Amino acid sequence: MNEQTYLSSQAELDALCESALDAGRLLRAELGKRDAPLSEMLTKALTAMSLLGSGSLPSSYRHLPQAFHDFARASNAKSAATAQLAARALVASSFTHPRNMRAVNLPPSILPLYAREFRRILETIRDEGTTIALTEDRWRKNLSILVGRLIPVGAEFADVGSGLPRSTLMRGSFIQRLRVLRCVMTGARGFRPMLELHAHPDSLDDFNPNGWLASYKRLAEILAINPGYKGVIASSWFRDPALSQISPRLSYLREYPETHGALMVKVGTDKEGRSGALTRSPTRRSLFEQGRYIPAIYLMIWPRRTMLAWAGISGEAID
Ligand SMILES: CC(C)(COP(=O)(O)OP(=O)(O)OC[C@H]1O[C@@H](n2cnc3c(N)ncnc32)[C@H](O)[C@@H]1OP(=O)(O)O)[C@@H](O)C(=O)NCCC(=O)NCCS
Structure with a gap:
């Protein structure tokens, strides 16, 4: 990969993470106003999720922390609008720049793939027509990509x-x-x-x-x-x-x-x-x-x- 592609992927990743995290802050503020206890559960889920890409890892990306399950269950018991607001807040706040991912050293060739995936996930959560089902495998995969547990390699992860x-x-x-x-x-x-x-x-x-x-x-x-x-x-x-x-x-x-x-x-x-x-x-x-x-x-x-x-x-x- 040439230096130009590397630099433009870095710049795109910076912009995508900034944009997603800004959106995440707004969504969390809105959730805090609407449902404070759920918002607190979200904070706990985010802390637990951020550890998924480092330290002592569970044996599969499918094993998500208890705080995530508690949050997903509590959101699903709310109205559809609150559940979707909560799910979007979780996904948007999970964007982690690859330079901060600690589980493995990443070669430069992976960066354009992260940019592609981050773009895809950000577009999906911006689309109001998308229903996010946090318990679906595709969303577990998306979250795992965002926190550095699943690395995009091209055909698969x-x-x-x-x-x-x-x-x-x-x-x-x-x-x-x-x-x-x-x-x-x-x-x-x-x-x-x-x-x-x-x-x-x-x-x-x-x-x-x-x-x-x-x-x-x-x-x-x-x-x-x-x-x-x-x-x-x-x-x-x-x-x-x-x-x-x-x-x-x-x-x-x-x-x-x-x-x-x-x-x-x-x-x-x-x-x-x-x-x-x-x-x-x-x-x-x-x-x-x-x-x-x-x-x-x-x-x-x-x-x-x-x-x-x-x-x-x-x-x-x-x-
Ligand atoms: C794995 C997967 C992506 C492979 O897709 P693929 O490369 O398009 O190959 P497939 O054999 O599955 O193609 C399915 C159909 O697409 C069409 N197709 C695929 N490649 C084609 C080509 N080059 N030309 C024309 N038609 C083509 C055919 O209609 C084919 O059906 P057929 O077997 O009756 O001819 C796809 O099967 C899939 O998404 N499966 C479901 C999810 C899954 O299994 N994931 C992996 C879990 S381990």
Whole structure:
């Protein structure tokens, strides 16, 4: 990334954060006048949320602090107008400039992506037609992005506090267990912390072969400047080898990382079709209805050693 892009992303991020935090102050003042006890709960929720991107992290971005749940429950019991005012105040006040995010060192290539996400979230909360449901996964993701728990890498978002469950060593065939053991011992050299990828339903513009390639490069850059991280993991229906027949357009999602040192491990089947595999594809849906396709969930483990080697980053950064 050239210096000009870096500087303009910084300037845009400064402006976006300032604008969101100004809006947050106004919304909180309005909430304070309308419902003082709820406003106090908001202050507690914001303090707890601001710690999500640093310190001792819970194992997934899905685990939000109790103060957040108390606030969400209390807001939902109010009128729709108060609940939306409260939710907007929380989201607008959560904008954190990446320079203040402490969980991981961020390479410059991530900054334009933060600018893109901050712009998207700010536009969404400014749109009066948007209903914010704080308990929905998309809003948990948005909040996690704003406080530095989920890092935008392009096609998806990396959770900075995840790890490989030890139970992965007990799954599947003997051969599969041995492969996982070797991957953990020699490639990753540990179970956690790992960067775990998640898709965001409102941010899929880079979900394509070039977007993924750029994402892997950014992930390698993050690993290189954060030596404690053991690698990248992700669980999904779209790394199922059966898709090479059913949806060959998606084969790149498995084949490219596998060719460059990632291990793919079957960790489950989705008999009810709830994994997302059927949401957008008439072909997969019809095969599922005919009993000819059951989505299988594969875990990708791309250990730091092989990912950095693929990216051409060698020497001390690998260990
Ligand atoms: C994951 C996801 C973004 C991939 O989308 P995608 O790259 O467009 O690929 P899909 O195979 O899902 O495409 C769905 C439909 O879009 C159309 N489509 C996608 N790419 C196309 C292309 N290049 N040309 C023409 N049509 C295309 C097709 O109609 C396809 O349906 P089909 O399988 O019946 O042909 C998408 O499936 C999705 O949002 N799923 C729901 C959420 C989800 O599963 N998230 C991940 C959780 S781990």
